[in-house]
Amino acid sequence: MSQNLSDKLYTIRFKCDDVSHLTIKETDVCVDCTTKDCNFFCPADVYDWDPSQKITTVAYENCIECGTCRIACPAYNIEWVYPQGGYGMSYKLG
Ligand code: SF4
Ligand code: SF4
Known part of the structure; x- marks a missing residue:
């Protein structure tokens, strides 16, 4: 990861849920990918x-x-939903 991208990622804040909002639908599909x-x-x-x-x-x-992984997995093997309310990203302006 480039330093520039790392710097930008540092400016956003996470509140992490205990439950993943990202799921691999079929593990066998990944084996064959x-x-x-x-x-x-x-x-x-x-x-x-x-x-x-x-x-x-x-x-x-x-x-x-x-949102990239909703469409970029060639097998559409990733279930993506927004984190439940109160969790996930918050972006700082400026
Ligand atoms: S691109 Fe999709 S199918 Fe391939 S390994 Fe990743 S999640 Fe699995
Ligand atoms: S939405 Fe998918 S591609 Fe985008 S940061 Fe989250 S896991 Fe990665």
């Missing part, structure tokens, strides 16, 4: 393929709610 696009398109590095467990790990705490 040859491109692992989610490991690259997420600006907050939420998704990471774990080859030893053969699962896509989801660091939902880091999500900045950009």
